[in-house]
Amino acid sequence: MSSLRILLIGNGGREHALAWKLAQSPLVESIIAVPGNGGTARVPKVTNDTSVAADNYPGLVELAQKNRVNLVVPGPEAPLVDGVEGFFRDAGIPVFGPSQDAARMEGSKTFSKDFMKKHNIPTAAYENFSDYEQACQYLKTVNHNVVIKATGLAAGKGVIIPQSQEEALQGLKEIMMDKAFGSAGDEVVIEEFLTGDELSILSFCDGTTIKSLPAAQDHKRIGEGDTGLNTGGMGCYAPTKLATPQLIARIEREILQPTIDGMRNDGFPFRGCLFTGLMIAPDGAPKVLEYNVRFGDPETQTVLPLLESDLAKIMYACAGPVPYLEDIAFKISSKFSTTVVVAAPGYPESYPKNIPMQVADAPQDINIFHAGTKLSGDSLLTAGGRVIASTAVGDSLRAAVDKAYGGVKLISFDGMYYRKDIAHRAFRTTEASSDKLTYAQSGVSIDAGNELVDRIKAAVATTRRPGAEAVIGGFGGEVDLSAAGHPGAPIIVGAIDGVGTKLIIAQTMNKHDTVGIDLVAMNVNDLVVQGAEPFMFLDYYGCSRLDVSVAASFVAGVAKGCIEAGCALVGGETAEMPDLYTGDDYDAAGAAIGVMRAPQRLPRKQAMVAGDVLLGLASSGVHSNGFSLVRKIVKTRGVAYTDPCPWNSPSSSSSLGDALLTPTRIYVKPLLAALAQTGDAIKGMAHITGGGLTENIPRMLPKHLAAEIDVAAWEVPAVFQWLGQSVEPVEMARAFNNGLGMVVAVESAKAEEVVKVLEAAGERVWTVGRLVKREEGGGGEGCVLRNLERWA
Numbered sequence: 023m024s025s026l027r028i029l030l031i032g033n034g035g036r037e038h039a040l041a042w043k044l045a046q047s048p049l050v051e052s053i054i055a056v057p058g059n060g061g062t063a064r065v066p067k068v069t070n071d072t073s074v075a076a077d078n079y080p081g082l083v084e085l086a087q088k089n090r091v092n093l094v095v096p097g098p099e100a101p102l103v104d105g106v107e108g109f110f111r112d113a114g115i116p117v118f119g120p121s122q123d124a125a126r127m128e129g130s131k132t133f134s135k136d137f138m139k140k141h142n143i144p145t146a147a148y149e150n151f152s153d154y155e156q157a158c159q160y161l162k163t164v165n166h167n168v169v170i171k172a173t174g175l176a177a178g179k180g181v182i183i184p185q186s187q188e189e190a191l192q193g194l195k196e197i198m199m200d201k202a203f204g205s206a207g208d209e210v211v212i213e214e215f216l217t218g219d220e221l222s223i224l225s226f227c228d229g230t231t232i233k234s235l236p237a238a239q240d241h242k243r244i245g246e247g248d249t250g251l252n253t254g255g256m257g258c259y260a261p262t263k264l265a266t267p268q269l270i271a272r273i274e275r276e277i278l279q280p281t282i283d284g285m286r287n288d289g290f291p292f293r294g295c296l297f298t299g300l301m302i303a304p305d306g307a308p309k310v311l312e313y314n315v316r317f318g319d320p321e322t323q324t325v326l327p328l329l330e331s332d333l334a335k336i337m338y339a340c341a342g343p344v345p346y347l348e349d350i351a352f353k354i355s356s357k358f359s360t361t362v363v364v365a366a367p368g369y370p371e372s373y374p375k376n377i378p379m380q381v382a383d384a385p386q387d388i389n390i391f392h393a394g395t396k397l398s399g400d401s402l403l404t405a406g407g408r409v410i411a412s413t414a415v416g417d418s419l420r421a422a423v424d425k426a427y428g429g430v431k432l433i434s435f436d437g438m439y440y441r442k443d444i445a446h447r448a449f450r451t452t453e454a455s456s457d458k459l460t461y462a463q464s465g466v467s468i469d470a471g472n473e474l475v476d477r478i479k480a481a482v483a484t485t486r487r488p489g490a491e492a493v494i495g496g497f498g499g500e501v502d503l504s505a506a507g508h509p510g511a512p513i514i515v516g517a518i519d520g521v522g523t524k525l526i527i528a529q530t531m532n533k534h535d536t537v538g539i540d541l542v543a544m545n546v547n548d549l550v551v552q553g554a555e556p557f558m559f560l561d562y563y564g565c566s567r568l569d570v571s572v573a574a575s576f577v578a579g580v581a582k583g584c585i586e587a588g589c590a591l592v593g594g595e596t597a598e599m600p601d602l603y604t605g606d607d608y609d610a611a612g613a614a615i616g617v618m619r620a621p622q623r624l625p626r627k628q629a630m631v632a633g634d635v636l637l638g639l640a641s642s643g644v645h646s647n648g649f650s651l652v653r654k655i656v657k658t659r660g661v662a663y664t665d666p667c668p669w670n671s672p673s674s675s676s677s678l679g680d681a682l683l684t685p686t687r688i689y690v691k692p693l694l695a696a697l698a699q700t701g702d703a704i705k706g707m708a709h710i711t712g713g714g715l716t717e718n719i720p721r722m723l724p725k726h727l728a729a730e731i732d733v734a735a736w737e738v739p740a741v742f743q744w745l746g747q748s749v750e751p752v753e754m755a756r757a758f759n760n761g762l763g764m765v766v767a768v769e770s771a772k773a774e775e776v777v778k779v780l781e782a783a784g785e786r787v788w789t790v791g792r793l794v795k796r797e798e799g800g801g802g803e804g805c806v807l808r809n810l811e812r813w814a
Contacts, residue, residue: 032097061392538579720804
């Protein structure tokens with residue numbers, strides 16, 4: 023790549039931050055900012071140019087050709103929506119920014135909402151209106167809170183969040199009839215008001231590959247505590263505590279990559295920076311609020327200081343003749359960044375300009391980014407509503423916030439205003455939830471496990487043979503012996519599992535029989551959900567040194583579990599491996615084999631319909647999943663397994679360790695009885711194991727249906743209430759069974775019949791939800807948890 027001569031279009035704080043970061047690249051020879059501001063004028067390599075208006079696109083092309091520009095970076099949205107990319111493309115000059123067709127994702131709220139609907143990208147329910155009277159009638163019929171958006175460009179302010187129907191109707195009149203936002207209000211989108219926490223993600227895109235900067239949280243309202251009028255943004259911080267690696271992976275998987283793929287497949291690939299505004303619901307589900315087709319402001323000022331890679335190289339990889347973003351190094355700092363915006367008096371309503379201002383030199387780790395400023399000779403004057411901002415980087419969010427406010431003290435002009443609570447939501451969350459833990463913090467990644475399954479599916483499929491499809495991802499694996507060359511033989515089902523780190527508690531308590539029951543339960547429960555009856559079981563026991571009494575106690579538990587499940591313990595393997603295990607460590611695994619006839623096979627996905635009832639069967643406790651997190655909680659709380667149980671356990675004299683070692687409930691006989699006595703009433707079953715409710719229930723469902731679960735519908739056992747004091751509700755739902763060891767999908771008309779059979783067999787059963795159309799049930803989510811805030 024030759025030296026880069028860049029044309030930067032714009033004059034805000036975003037453009038100052040872009041100029042500052044681009045100038046650091048050794049690849050950049052020069053930057054022309056049109057028109058630039060008082061801050062860009064002082065950046066090395068940057069020259070402001072006011073000889074051509076920023077919206078005179080032929081003039082900008084001529085300026086670029088005259089100065090041998092070989093990369094154009096439009097900052098604001100207006101040039102992109104106008105099609106500035108096409109002017110430079112026709113001249114053979116690469117542009118870091120989307121085509122006019124792709125810019126419709128910001129230029130038209132109607133277009134972007136319809137795009138999301140087409141590509142199953144989760145977003146709020148909505149309707150589009152170009153007729154004022156029809157929009158009014160719609161507002162009078164809805165029974166949920168709404169957001170009204172002018173569909174065109176409104177400088178980030180064309181959004182009204184009414185608090186009543188009267189406010190909604192007045193806001194609609196202001197947009198569509200009074201033209202408060204000009205022609206941008208010729209058409210409106212009226213959408214469902216979403217609750218939760220907002221996130222902003224800026225992603226570099228080359229049409230195929232995406233690489234995202236740290237998730238940021240903006241502060242739109244003018245007043246402290248998120249009150250008052252909407253603004254372009256009064257401050258920002260990144261990264262956010264909300265944006266866990268698991269959530270970001272989910273956003274990339276369910277939203278960002280489908281967006282980029284959808285745009286490419288629809289014929290307008292996106293090249294540039296895609297800004298995705300998101301709402302994270304209380305149940306952890308992300309939904310798109312809006313797309314912007316350029317860097318955000320003030321998000322850009324916040325996240326660019328965290329980018330350690332060469333911005334110019336990244337931009338050219340996206341915009342150049344041959345996209346190659348996938349091959350570019352992309353390194354992000356582990357530090358935190360905060361931006362505090364300083365506004366003119368009166369903003370966001372009318373405000374004065376040309377106020378003299380002074381800005382002192384900033385120390386390291388603080389940057390002063392100019393927005394609405396201009397130079398008049400040697401004097402610096404205000405020239406806009408959001409005038410200037412202080413951005414600081416620190417080793418912690420608190421350090422970054424404190425430094426940013428220290429930077430504000432370097433700025434002085436009459437009437438200056440800034441919010442004094444930037445990042446308040448992060449600190450409120452920290453104060454309220456400083457002890458909240460995640461499964462990932464305990465060393466276990468559910469997402470990594472899911473990724474492994476996805477990556478080995480192709481290899482597994484190569485083993486396909488007659489009678490065996492070699493498909494993984496279900497609860498067990500099947501072989502049709504008749505199709506495999508044994509006419510008249512049944513279908514056999516196999517499952518394999520272990521007990522996990524619950525064994526560490528068993529070793530601590532020197533109590534080994536109950537984990538033997540766990541081993542059987544984890545396997546046979548996986549069989550019965552496929553309609554199979556377990557008939558044989560094999561176990562494996564590996565240790566450092568064989569302690570006969572320990573091993574005998576463990577196998578006695580296995581035998582007890584087999585009797586309860588109705589299967590025979592037919593064999594096993596014991597292995598002493600002193601170089602692999604240490605001390606008294608041991609591990610165990612088991613395999614169960616069951617049999618079924620084709621008519622019994624579950625799940626019957628093709629028979630499932632919206633409205634089918636979901637029944638939950640009570641668990642006996644934590645069962646055998648999530649114990650890495652359980653042990654982390656116990657350690658964090660500073661309690662010992664030999665201490666008295668801190669909740670009301672079945673035995674008032676039991677210790678914490680004894681209570682946690684309660685064995686997994688075996689559901690085989692009750693469920694087989696229900697299958698035998700209720701015909702085809704049962705359509706599917708989900709064993710709630712690793713991944714909790716969130717990950718396991720969708721395993722039995724077809725792609726077009728989702729499970730809608732009301733978490734207030736059953737009694738959550740005390741053990742989970744105790745664990746939940748240290749874990750956020752969404753993580754509880756993803757890590758534990760929370761009192762439901764099995765969920766059964768049944769025909770609505772026969773639900774009562776199934777309940778009676780299960781209760782007669784000794785099960786405690788609740789109606790916990792229903793099946794809904796997936797788009798109705800949460801924008802693509804397979805399990806939608808209602809009332810999750812009750813677990814907080």
